[in-house]
Amino acid sequence: MAAYLTAAEATTLLTSVTDTAEWTAASTADKDYALSVATEIIDNLPLIGEKKEATQTLEFPRAVEESTLETTMMNDVELACALCARIMVHQSIDEIRMPLEVSSTTFGNVNVRMTNPLSSRMHLMFNIADARAFYILSKYIHSPRNLRITRV
DSSP states (O other), rough: OSSSHHHHHHHHHHHHTTHHHHHHHHHHHHHHHHHHHHHHHHTTTTBSSSSSTTSSSOOOOOOOOOHHHHHHHHHHHHHHHHHHHHHHHTHHHHHHHHOOEEEEETTTTEEEEEEEEEETHHHHHHHOOOHHHHHHGGGSSSTTTTTOOOOO
16 A cells, blocks of 8 residues: 555654654554555545646645645645554554534534534544644645535
């Protein structure tokens, strides 16, 4: 599976921003898997804009006007991916996800209310394991306070 960065690159990046004890203790296979899952989660976000190149495998980089913005964007995505993977080497998203209970629904214009306050754990609604990663990615997400629901 594709990932935004390798386990070695993630280790270097994480060392500069957080405690890496659990990450370092994980096997390379577990790190690679966590990075692939984090990449898949990031690529499934409701992102603003389009891919830079129609043929690229991953969703980032996105089409932007200046190359400095693209560099910043890729740095953000790599850091967010590494932060998520750091958590996921020891916990699955299902283990850390907050249970959400629907308290009311309306089907005319789809209005769903959740019983749990989401402001401090909104990142879990988007399957982002790390709140800092969500904050970093939120500027690339279309309306991060709204979920896009698609009928299949």
